[in-house]
Structure formats: structure tokens, C-alpha cells
Amino acid sequence: MLAFLARAARVSLFLLVLGGTCRVSNHWMSRLSQPTLADGVRILIIGDSHIQTTLDPSLIPGSQSVAMSAEPFMASYFKMIRILKANPGVSSMVLGFGPHNVAFFNDEKFSSPQFAAEMFSRYNSLVPWWTLGEVPVSVSEGIVGEARLRWTPNRLLLRNFFHSFAGRPTRAPPYLGAYRPQPEAELTEEDFSGVLQRQFTHPPSESACSDVQGRYLRKMVDEALNRGIRVLLVATPTHRRYRQSIPPELTAYYAGLWDELVQKPGVKGLDLSAMDLPDSAFRNYDHVAEPFAKPISEEVARHIQW
Numbered sequence: 001m002l003a004f005l006a007r008a009a010r011v012s013l014f015l016l017v018l019g020g021t022c023r024v025s026n027h028w029m030s031r032l033s034q035p036t037l038a039d040g041v042r043i044l045i046i047g048d049s050h051i052q053t054t055l056d057p058s059l060i061p062g063s064q065s066v067a068m069s070a071e072p073f074m075a076s077y078f079k080m081i082r083i084l085k086a087n088p089g090v091s092s093m094v095l096g097f098g099p100h101n102v103a104f105f106n107d108e109k110f111s112s113p114q115f116a117a118e119m120f121s122r123y124n125s126l127v128p129w130w131t132l133g134e135v136p137v138s139v140s141e142g143i144v145g146e147a148r149l150r151w152t153p154n155r156l157l158l159r160n161f162f163h164s165f166a167g168r169p170t171r172a173p174p175y176l177g178a179y180r181p182q183p184e185a186e187l188t189e190e191d192f193s194g195v196l197q198r199q200f201t202h203p204p205s206e207s208a209c210s211d212v213q214g215r216y217l218r219k220m221v222d223e224a225l226n227r228g229i230r231v232l233l234v235a236t237p238t239h240r241r242y243r244q245s246i247p248p249e250l251t252a253y254y255a256g257l258w259d260e261l262v263q264k265p266g267v268k269g270l271d272l273s274a275m276d277l278p279d280s281a282f283r284n285y286d287h288v289a290e291p292f293a294k295p296i297s298e299e300v301a302r303h304i305q306w
Helices: 002-032 073-086 104-108 116-123 129-134 139-150 155-166 189-200 211-226 240-244 248-262 290-303
Strands: 043-046 063-065 092-096 230-235 267-271 282-284
Touching: 043 073, 073 116, 073 129, 073 211, 092 211, 104 189, 104 211, 189 240, 211 230, 211 248, 230 248, 230 290, 248 267, 267 290
Parallel strands: 043 063, 043 092, 092 230, 230 267
Antiparallel strands: none
């Protein structure tokens, strides 16, 4: 019995040392993986799919988009920090901000079966594990996902680490994002009910609003201002039916945050949500189709000239 316990203790110690080595290696290799922007970029475009599909960086001189679909502000904050540390030439930031960004459903991005695996695969090298206590995290994708992505060798980081010595191009970090135009499509009732259910449904015991996302939005703006970076908040166009269906509680919370932030020196707001566009301009009720991204991008380009 004692011999068995001794062997078990040795195996446990070995696994602990191996896991700890992987944990530390992943941590430091993630710091070596720097998200470098293109030469001459001074305007950072960041946000979720509303910004990703609407703002064409080729029409906004000196800009690059790192926006990604379904990205909550908590993830955007840590991505912004990593990007700004590696790219000190950024002087302005275009930040997408609509009512859906501070809706309750964002707090479930790290626990919902629909999003959790993707969130962990994108942001495991960015979001500190202790911040995940601020949002609900499922056992299946939280604890197991945390162990899988932090306590086992990270293949992307290992690949980039060795390629840096060989002089070969490294793969872009999975959180970086880019402009993704959307084709035109016919609006359907299924699209309408789907977006309302996804973005604005919440348990009766919960508020329609997310204090977590509101807090990280403030952190993003304050961090940018502390670095001398000007911020342009942009609300992209949405269909009138969509705007009319936003819960009043969320509308009031969003309006309060918007007014609070645009009062700060160095922050401007550009609300294009009610822009007069035909139904054909929308890919769905809250995303603009590619042909109509041009005038919106040009409007943002005019306002980013401080």
C-alpha cells in the first residue's frame, strides 16, 4: 500500500511539474507574440461585427481594423492593451458602441454553448484567468477549457516561437480581426426574431443591461485617453424595426453611458444608428451590406480628423 501511494505521489508530482511548465511557457510565449499593425497605422478600429462589417479601412487613411464578430468589451479591452503596447504609433481609436454591446447576453459569451469554445480559443492568451470570475463561466467550457488552453502546450504559440528563429512568417494572433464586408441579402422575419432573441432575451431575475461590459467600456476609453489617444465612438446604422425593439431599460442605460463618455476631453461620438438607409442596405436588421459601407466609412473618415 505504501509503495502504491509513493508511486502515485511521484506521478502526481510529475504531472504537476509538467502542467506548471506548460502554464509558465504559454504565459511567456504569449507575451512574445506581438500583434504588429501595418506600417503607418495611426487609427485603430476596434469592436464587434457591427464595426467589422461596416468600416472599410481602405477608405479611412492610416487605419486598420482589428474588429471581430461577437467580441464583448471585456475581450476588446485586453486586446486593445496588447495592441497598443506593441504599436505606440496609434494616435486615434474608432470604437464601435451600440446598445447591444452592453446587453446582458454579452456576459454569457464565455459560458454559452454557442460562443464559449470560440471565446476561449480566441482570447486564452489575452484575458487573465482571474477576470473570468466577473462573468458566468460554464464547467464544460470554463474549467475544462481553462485547463486545456492554459495547462497544455499551445500549438499556435509554439509554432510562432520556432518560426521567429527560422525567419518564417508567424500566424496572426486569433484575436486580431479584420474588415469583413457582408453581401446584400433580403430581410426576413426569421432574421428579425433571431436577432431580438439572441441580443435582448434575459432571465427575469437579471437586468437587460450588463454592468460588466459597461465597466470595461469605461476602462477602454480611460486607458486610451491616458495614453494620449483620441477616441471616436461610433454607433453603426441599424434597421428602424430593430431600434424600436430595444428594451427601454437598455436604451436608457446605453444613452447614459454614451453621454457620460462623450463629455470626456478627447472623446467624440458619431451616432449613425438612425441613418436614413433603404431596406436593401442591410445584410440583416443590425448589419450593413457591403455596397453601403462606403458612405459610412467616408463619414467616419471625416469625423476622425480632429
